[in-house]
Each structure stands twice: as C-alpha cells, then as structure tokens.
Amino acid sequence: MPLDATAIEFRAVSYGVNSRPIVSDVSLRIASGETLVLLGRSGSGKTTLLRLINRMLVPTRGEVVVDGVVTTAWDAIRLRRHIGYVIQEGGLFPHFTVAENVRLVPSLEGWERSRVQERVDSLLRLMSLDPAEYAARRPRELSGGQRQRVGVARALAADPPILLMDEPFGALDPVTRAELQGEFGALARRLGKTIVFVTHDVREALLLASRVALLVEGRIVALAAPDEFLKIAHPEVQAFAAALEPRAGGSP
C-alpha cells in the first residue's frame, strides 16, 4: 500500500460552539493505510476531530480534506458511507439482529442479496464470531466484547477505505480489552485501512498506533511514532508516560 498518499488532511482547522473553542488551529496529514491515534484527556477535542472527518461536524475555520476533496464539498451521506465508524459499546441497533446490523450499509448501498449475505458471514468470521451461532442474535444477547466485534464488522461491511474509531474498547473489562486490542492491531495491519483511533489510554495508543497525536485543549501538542512518543519533553506527554508506570491496581 502506498504510505505516502494522504487520506485525510486537516488544514488549519478550528471548531467552536458559541465562540467557545473546542478544536484550535489543527493541521495534520494522515497517510493512507496508517493508524493514527488521537490521544488526550476527556474534553481535549479528540472526538470532535473525529466527527469533523465524516462531516458530522463542519469546521468553523479551515478545512478537512478526505481523499482529495474538502468535506463540505462531499455529499455528507456518500462521505459517511465511504468511512466506517465504531463507537464505544458498538452503538448497535438493538432492534436489529447481528446480521441486520452488519449488513446495514451494504443494504443501503443496494448490494445484491447474495453478495450481502456472503459479506456478513465473512466479516463475522473475520471477527471470530461463528455466523451460524451469532447472526440471528440481538445485541442484548451478546457480551460486551462480542458487541464490539459486531460493531467493527458493521463498520467494515461496505469495505470503506477509512475507519474512525471512538474509544471502541473503552467499556470493556481489562482482559477482553487486551484481547481485542491484540486482535485488532493484527487485523488493522492486514486490512491496510486508514484508521483514526481515539483513546485516552496511552497503553492502547502505543500498542496500535503508527503515529500518536496528543491533544490538549483542542490543540495537537505532540505527534510522533510510538517509539519516539514518550521521549517528547512536553509536560502532557510526561503526564501520560507517568500513567504507564506500573502501579498497584493494574491498568489505568
């Protein structure tokens, strides 16, 4: 995959609500096929950056470019179907079965029934869920980890080149979380998608990222590959590094 091509670009982007800035002057190039992790405390503007990419939000200043086209020039519906989206707890539709959840976007896109069926089965297998056992279940009949797997399968359904993930593993117990992080890391490398991943867990960031961007009050204060990241002198980087120190009580 060409790692030099730019999939997403923020050009001097600011976003505010009622003149209260949430994101300030962010410029960032995300290469095609990379996994960029947006790291930061709650309220640092990570999720807002994510939502600016698929035009759930529109910048108050500057512009976001996806595949060479400014988001405001994209048809919002087309843009979003071109981008997979995973949120905490999966955000699954509780009235749909697992299969209905996964096939939503391909169905909206008018894929043929047999092709949709095949796609759902192969995605469930990819996420280590046996279609025969899980396809007909409702989300409430799944564990948290299984729901999250279905959430990822749903996001991948129409084979979008870009995947946005908003703390997808945040609500899971530590053991399940570590399992899914490991599997997902391997999967991400294999699929070659451009992934923008939001988390407040520095361990997760270092594990999954090709680059980590650290956000403080809506600004990117550090941007580096995982092995370089902790060497940065910025106090917020050091605060996150301190959170990594093993301490009685286990994971953060």
Next chain:
Amino acid sequence: MTFWSFFADHRAEILAETLNHLALVAIAMVIAILIGVPLGMALVRRRALRAAALGIANVFQTIPSLALFGFLIPIPLIGGIGRRTAIVALVVYALLPILRNTYVGLAGVDPAVLEAAEAMGMTDRQILWRVRLPLSLSVILAGIRTATVITVGVATIAAAIGAGGLGSFIFRGVALVSNAVILAGAIPAALLALSADLALGWAERRLKVI
C-alpha cells in the same frame, strides 16, 4: 327491576349500543392516531412547534368533557347534534396522550444509536423510519393505550349530544333513578375499556426492544 332482568329484556339494544360505542371509539382513535403520530414526529425536529402543540393539547385535556361536547354544538361544520360532534370531541381528548408519547418515545431513543446511524450514512428519513420509529413503538403504543381507555370512558358522555353509545343507558338510568339501567351501560363500557387495555398492553410488551 333487577339488573339481570333489564339486561335480559334489552339484550339486543345493549349489544347495538355497545357496537355503536365501539364504532365511536374506533373512528375517533383512528383519526387521533393519524393526527397525533405524524404531529409528534414533526415535533422532534421543530423545537418552536413543540411547546405550542403540547401546550394546546394540554389545555384541551383540561376542559371538562361534558362542557367540550356542549361547546362544539354551535360550531359550524364540526358541530351540531350527533356523532360527528362526538367524534371531534373524542379526538381532542385522545390527542394529547398520543402526541406526547410519540414525541417522548422518538426523542428518548439512545443518542449513541442515533449517532451510529448518522455516522453510517443513513439519511434523516431512514433514521426516522428504520431506527427512531421502531425503537419508540412501544412508547407510542402506550400512549395509544391510554388514549383508548380514556376515549371509551368519555364516549359515554357522547349520548348527551345524541350520538348514542352506552352512555344512553347511563343517562336514562340517571333520569329514571335506576341502578339497573345505569349498570346496563356502565358494565359493558368498563369491560370494553378493560379489554382494550389488556390487548394494547400485550401488544406494547411484544413491541418492546430492550
């Protein structure tokens, strides 16, 4: 005259008025649903309309039912003596619970689910029909259930303006000071309300998505 002998002597008449009563309620409910559900759907997206519509429906609900029937009689087109006026009054009463529950149900859908729907590229219309509406169906149905039970009761007053129904026995019984005649109207009305409540309650539980 005991209740049973009156009941036995007037079987056919009681059955006819029960059917008449049922028809009044059914027609009024269909109209109230056709107005209330779409209006409730419109309120989700229109903040300005919300307070006004719920407020007006609330005010109508506070008018004593006998007075409302009276008020409607002199109004042209919808007024007069008879069924049409009665149905208009019943619709007015049934509207609030349906409108309110439709709005509350649609507005109460888990924001995370709506966010996912939007992020996946569903249009507003698809989100409404395929996500919001199915997920709030049981709440909407609860409103319809409340409205139906209210309407069965209020419809007994329709007899006062010549619309017939089980209220005819109740008004006649009051005039004759006969409990037997009153009960001939009141018992079937109560049974109708109970069965509507049970049937719609069952449907409501069936449609519930947790």
